[in-house]
Every structure is written in structure tokens, then in C-alpha cells.
Amino acid sequence: MDECIFCKIIEGKVPAKKVFESDRIVAFLDANPASPVHILVVPREHVPTLNDIPDGDPILGEMATVARMIARDLGVAESGYRFFINVNRGGGQVVFHLHAHLIAGNDFGTLFIHMGVAFSILWRKLLRLVRRDR
Numbered sequence: 001m002d003e004c005i006f007c008k009i010i011e012g013k014v015p016a017k018k019v020f021e022s023d024r025i026v027a028f029l030d031a032n033p034a035s036p037v038h039i040l041v042v043p044r045e046h047v048p049t050l051n052d053i054p055d056g057d058p059i060l061g062e063m064a065t066v067a068r069m070i071a072r073d074l075g076v077a078e079s080g081y082r083f084f085i086n087v088n089r090g091g092g093q094v095v096f097h098l099h100a101h102l103i104a105g106n107d108f109g110t111l112f113i114h115m116g117v118a119f120s121i122l123w124r125k126l127l128r129l130v131r132r133d134r
């Protein structure tokens, strides 16, 4: 998918602040955050919309698992967050590579949340450096 911005982010061709990567899922900060925490949870595979996932594909559950893990790491799991998917133009979808929004932090500890995000990015960078040394 040459023209897909999320495919380019996943491949590292376009920069984004990634907070999680696995063999099937990548999560990164939204470039235009609606809230102190606004993270996009994205499958590596280019699937345009929720409608295009085959029945029985476990990817949605995997995305939810990643989202709640990130929410926990950022300290918003208990205070609360939103996890949702916009589907097609009428549902507000702008980028046609399936993604879920993880949004939290309007009503408390903005600084604390930013520190959490910064720490998780630094931690990933550190891990990458350590692995490179091996």
C-alpha cells in the first residue's frame, strides 16, 4: 500500500512516536491529539476498515489487549479511557488503514501522563540500543 500513511509509519518511512510494536500490531501517538493521551493502535497488515476483517480474525481482540496494556502502563486504566474505531466516512474515518483510538486524560494529571508517554518512548529506545549491542 504505497500511499497509505499508516503503512509508511509502520515501515518506519514516516516518523511517529511509537509506544508499542509486536509482530502484528503497532501503537503510536496521534499526530493531532484530542486529549493528553491519544494513541492509535494499528494492525501491521493493511486492512482498510473494520468491515474488511474476516469473521473470526483475532486481530480486534489483540488490538484491545494492546490498548488496555498501554492504558495500564500510562496509569489511566482505572481512571478510565475510551477505545473506539471509526468506520468509513460516515463514522468519521479519515485514514483508511484500520486503527483504534485510545483516548484518556482530560480530567487529571496531564503532566503525569506526558511523563508516562515520554518514559515509554525512552524505554523502547533504550531496549533497541541494548539489543543492537548484542
Ligand code: 5GP
Pocket (backbone or CB within 6 Å): 005, 016, 017, 028, 029, 030, 031, 032, 033, 040, 085, 086, 092, 093, 094, 095, 096
Ligand atoms: P480516523 O478519523 O481515521 O479514525 O483517525 C485518524 C487519526 O490519525 C486522526 O486522529 C489523525 O490525527 C491521525 N493521523 C493522521 N495522519 C497522521 C500521521 O501522519 N501521523 C500520526 N501519528 N497520526 C496521524
Ligand code: ZN
Pocket (backbone or CB within 6 Å): 001, 004, 005, 006, 007, 008, 045, 046, 047, 096, 097
Ligand atoms: Zn496501510
